[in-house]
Amino acid sequence: MYVIAHLSDPHLGPIPEARISELLGKRFFGMMNWIGARRRNFGASTLTPLIADLLAQAPDHICVTGDLVNVSLPAEFDTGATFLASLGTPHKVSVVPGNHDAYVRSALAYHLERWAPFLAGDDTHPNTPVDVDSFPYVRRRGQVAVVGVSTAIPTAVFLASGQVGRSQRNRLSDLLDRLKAEGLFRVVMIHHPPVGERAFHRDLRDAAQVRAVLARAGVELVLHGHDHRSSLGQIPAADGPIPVVGVPSASAGPDDDRGAGGYCLYRISGEPGAWNCEMERRGYRRGQSAVESLTRQMLVGSAAPQ
Incomplete structure (x- = not known):
């Protein structure tokens, strides 16, 4: 088992x-969002116990599907590397x-470096050097292949959309x-979800084309973030539906409207x-302060939903 x-x-x-000068334009509005809401609902008091619980489970591999930073200031990427x-x-x-890890064009290379x-x-x-053409990358771990997209x-101010590109x-x-x-067993990691409906300013611009690639290949599992919610979607494929799993923000407090902090x-x-x-x-x-097991279900196998 892996x-x-x-x-x-x-x-x-x-x-x-x-x-x-670093806070002009889009970063200014991101700072206001942090000060107005995110600073109160996201923090170490939630994240630290959650990570302690995760590490106690001794997983063989850990997948992190993006948005480690907030407004892509250079020092934030050092914090991300430490994390x-x-x-x-x-x-x-x-x-x-x-x-958020490519919040402004001038910061595009920071996460790559x-x-x-x-x-x-x-x-x-x-x-x-790692660059944009290094994606997708693959890491083979036993019978599992982790594929990073x-x-x-x-994007412009007020946009949080993404794109894989042709x-x-x-x-x-x-x-x-x-x-x-x-x-x-192919596990695809991607930040923006390729399934579901959301406002245009938060969507994956080429979601339909990405779904077509995944459906044709019939991958075993897709992991994403971005929505800050627990979710389970599917992509129809010839060999059976592909499960597409979203997780809430790992730093979200127990009373966050989109879902308390968690992982899978x-x-x-x-x-x-x-x-x-x-x-x-x-x-x-x-409303609870302890990290615990919430649900268990089969995604792939004889007991998986079809």
Whole structure:
């Protein structure tokens, strides 16, 4: 059995001090959002016990699906790197960026530079810089392949949308075919969800095209963040529906309107054509201060929903 833990959207605070020139434009509105709401509802008092509980489960691998930072100030990416290292070594921890990790165009390269050990594929040469063309990346871990897809693009004020793009979709399609031929359980990490309905300013712009790639390849599991909610969707595919799982913000307080902080565990076993995957949701119940097991269900296997 191979166990993956999945968390997302920690929005690590506090926001560091910045020059006035750094806070012009979109960052200014992001700061106001932090001061007005997020600072009160997101924080270490929630995140620290949650991470302690996650590490106590001793997962084999940890997947982080983006939005580690808030307004993409340079120092926030150092905080993000420290957070990732606190979860484990780069061999054990994989991350993909979210829209806040590419909040403004001038910060687009920061996550690529400072989180490189955690988002470089197994085949990436140590001296090769990670760039946007490095996605999707793949990490083979036993019978499991973790595939990281980037939806992080700079957007205008009040926009939080994402896009995979044609070139990355083509690379993803080819990669998923190779991994299927290797007989691996393919776990796709992506920040923006490829299923469900949401306002245009928060959507995945090429969601339909991404769904088509995933459906044709018939991947085993898709993990995402962005919505700050627990969710379970499906993508119809020839070999059966593909489960698409969202988790709440790992830093959200027990009374957060979109859902208290939480994460998921996925217990993967079996073999090609006969995979099993059980999901356990762990986190806070509304209004409660303790992290606990919330639900368990089969996602893949004979008892999985069809």
